[in-house]
Amino acid sequence: MTKVKICGLQEQRHVDAASRADAIGFVFAPSRRQVTIAQAAELAKHIPADTDKIGVFVNASLEEIEDAVAGVPLTMVQLHGDEPDELVKAIRVPVIQAFSIRTKEDVEQLKNSLANYILVDAPGTEYRGGSGNVFDWSLLDGAGIDPSRLIVAGGLTPENVRAAIEQTTPYMVDVSSGVETERQKDVAKIQKFIKQVKDDSMEQTIEKVGFFGKYGGQFVPETLMKAVKELEDAYNEVKEDPEFHKEYHHYLSEYVGREQPLTFAKRMTEAYGGPKIYLKREDLNHTGAHKVNNAIGQALLAMRMGKRKIVAETGAGQHGVATATICALFDLDCVIFMGEEDIKRQQLNVFRMKLLGARVESVTKGSATLKDAVNEALRYWVANVEDTHYLIGSALGPHPFPTMVRDFQSVIGVETRRQILEKEGRLPDAILACVGGGSNAIGMFYPFIQDKEVKLIGVEAAGQGVDTDKHAATLTKGTEGVLHGALMKLLQDDAGQVQEAHSISAGLDYPGIGPEHAYLADIGRVEYRSITDDEALAAVVSMSRLEGIIPALETAHAIAEAEKQAKSMTKDQILIICVSGRGDKDMATYAENLEGLS
Numbered sequence: 001m002t003k004v005k006i007c008g009l010q011e012q013r014h015v016d017a018a019s020r021a022d023a024i025g026f027v028f029a030p031s032r033r034q035v036t037i038a039q040a041a042e043l044a045k046h047i048p049a050d051t052d053k054i055g056v057f058v059n060a061s062l063e064e065i066e067d068a069v070a071g072v073p074l075t076m077v078q079l080h081g082d083e084p085d086e087l088v089k090a091i092r093v094p095v096i097q098a099f100s101i102r103t104k105e106d107v108e109q110l111k112n113s114l115a116n117y118i119l120v121d122a123p124g125t126e127y128r129g130g131s132g133n134v135f136d137w138s139l140l141d142g143a144g145i146d147p148s149r150l151i152v153a154g155g156l157t158p159e160n161v162r163a164a165i166e167q168t169t170p171y172m173v174d175v176s177s178g179v180e181t182e183r184q185k186d187v188a189k190i191q192k193f194i195k196q197v198k199d200d201s202m203e204q205t206i207e208k209v210g211f212f213g214k215y216g217g218q219f220v221p222e223t224l225m226k227a228v229k230e231l232e233d234a235y236n237e238v239k240e241d242p243e244f245h246k247e248y249h250h251y252l253s254e255y256v257g258r259e260q261p262l263t264f265a266k267r268m269t270e271a272y273g274g275p276k277i278y279l280k281r282e283d284l285n286h287t288g289a290h291k292v293n294n295a296i297g298q299a300l301l302a303m304r305m306g307k308r309k310i311v312a313e314t315g316a317g318q319h320g321v322a323t324a325t326i327c328a329l330f331d332l333d334c335v336i337f338m339g340e341e342d343i344k345r346q347q348l349n350v351f352r353m354k355l356l357g358a359r360v361e362s363v364t365k366g367s368a369t370l371k372d373a374v375n376e377a378l379r380y381w382v383a384n385v386e387d388t389h390y391l392i393g394s395a396l397g398p399h400p401f402p403t404m405v406r407d408f409q410s411v412i413g414v415e416t417r418r419q420i421l422e423k424e425g426r427l428p429d430a431i432l433a434c435v436g437g438g439s440n441a442i443g444m445f446y447p448f449i450q451d452k453e454v455k456l457i458g459v460e461a462a463g464q465g466v467d468t469d470k471h472a473a474t475l476t477k478g479t480e481g482v483l484h485g486a487l488m489k490l491l492q493d494d495a496g497q498v499q500e501a502h503s504i505s506a507g508l509d510y511p512g513i514g515p516e517h518a519y520l521a522d523i524g525r526v527e528y529r530s531i532t533d534d535e536a537l538a539a540v541v542s543m544s545r546l547e548g549i550i551p552a553l554e555t556a557h558a559i560a561e562a563e564k565q566a567k568s569m570t571k572d573q574i575l576i577i578c579v580s581g582r583g584d585k586d587m588a589t590y591a592e593n594l595e596g597l598s
């Protein structure tokens with residue numbers, strides 16, 4: 001597959017956006033994109049170990065180049081000036097030599113280069129490179145350049161890069177200007193460029209606004225349409241705003257306590273007898289679960305929109321607690337809808353929300369669980385839409401909610417990807433996460449979607465068994481239907497009436513599934529399995545005793561499936577489990593169901 005280099009990066013959020021690129025370029029030559037060695041070194045700390053860090057120079061001395069190679073450290077050097085062969089030979093890391101292409105003669109000349117790689121670019125305008133101009137690719141036709149040495153640059157964009165690859169079949173493509181808006185790097189364009197190169201019809205379908213394949217959309221009443229569109233516009237704006245990202249990451253680090261470790265589970269690894277097992281520790285977040293990653297992002301967005309009132313739903317209470325916490329932090333008015341059944345199961349969290357200043361509204365309609373809480377929260381939003389933001393807790397609801405929640409939760413997968421590369425020097429063989437609405441899972445999976453060698457497994461709640469009427473295994477047993485503003489897979493009867501879901505875990509007790517999961521299941525990129533209540537409870541005991549970590553009931557579903565998966569995996573393989581939350585909230589359920597535990 002053609003590799004991708006994103007050049008001229010100067011900010012952390014752009015490095016994060018390029019986390020799936022094969023190479024990052026730092027410009028040390030005079031340029032508006034110029035960075036110092038210290039700046040590049042700081043950014044390089046967050047670049048995965050297997051991503052090349054390439055320094056771009058124009059007629060620099062060997063000493064200057066060596067300082068940067070050691071200081072960042074750089075894994076390659078790109079020469080964009082008139083550097084002599086002696087310099088190329090003296091550099092101790094692989095060298096890329098850039099050539100401006102105007103004529104066939106220019107192409108002939110570059111063949112004499114002693115560099116490991118040859119970069120073909122349009123002639124510079126303002127500086128020696130990064131001009132944003134395209135050269136005539138047909139000049140390379142039949143030139144006999146070794147494709148394994150060829151890097152194509154010059155005016156590439158997400159729109160033309162596939163055509164460039166088809167025509168020139170290079171080893172790597174390189175872009176700078178084409179992923180910028182008004183001379184600044186643009187997160188969405190960086191991600192789109194990488195997707196276009198690395199794949200494929202799948203991701204292009206995902207990008208169809210508001211839909212994942214056929215799933216998703218905005219199936220909302222007329223009265224909500226204005227609010228949904230307003231939210232969509234506001235989110236599109238903040239996505240590109242460096243100040244917003246800075247603020248978001250500030251709270252993640254200073255308030256939530258990120259980044260969270262990727263812990264090697266030594267005793268689980270030994271006990272399960274298969275692959276090396278790592279745990280992504282979302283349980284260590286302030287408030288005890290992954291939910292807070294999304295709550296902070298959406299609360300900041302609500303304030304940008306001038307809304308200081310928040311409504312949310314909660315199932316297990318984790319999202320309710322996260323939302324109440326963030327509302328206390330930002331002094332926002334907060335009302336949380338929670339099913340009466342869940343209120344009984346999660347007394348401790350109900351009290352936490354109240355202590356934090358939120359109003360908890362009990363929902364008695366329907367099965368009095370998560371689905372009904374979402375219904376009521378949506379109703380409340382319709383009635384109060386002028387000054388209230390609906391802070392949805394999972395990757396559900398009308399567009400832009402599923403995309404927005406996924407993006408805020410992707411911090412899980414972005415960190416995990418970097419951490420496993422640092423620890424093991426390679427990507428894992430399998431990743432598991434529990435799935436209710438699907439927010440921890442999509443946040444974990446999304447940064448790995450293009451890594452086809454990584455098996456992604458979502459674990460649903462089989463309750464008392466998928467062949468009973470007491471389960472929440474939506475992807476195993478569901479059919480297409482609309483719920484809470486989106487087309488998804490649902491548990492429903494022949495008349496289209498939504499059926500009650502069941503799981504011992506309130507957070508998985510939902511009859512639908514986020515639309516992106518429905519799509520990923522259809523195309524086979526993610527495999528979905530299900531685990532019963534009893535299997536989950538057994539996994540709670542197993543993990544508590546093997547690792548000293550008491551998991552949430554939701555998380556326990558992923559752990560139980562990990563034990564099964566481990567049986568068919570080998571010792572040289574790596575498996576990662578997303579520990580979406582800790583078990584404190586479930587103590588009453590554990591005490592009741594694990595009575596007699598010796």
Ligand SMILES: O=C(O)c1ccccc1NCC(=O)[C@H](O)[C@H](O)COP(=O)(O)O
Pocket residue numbers: 007008025027029030031032033056057058080121127128129130131132133153154155156174175176177178
């Ligand atoms: O980017 C610069 O400002 C720059 C200045 C001096 C020498 C090289 C420079 N950039 C190199 C690159 O960014 C890429 O190798 C390539 O030229 C990108 O071209 P484009 O996509 O057309 O911006």
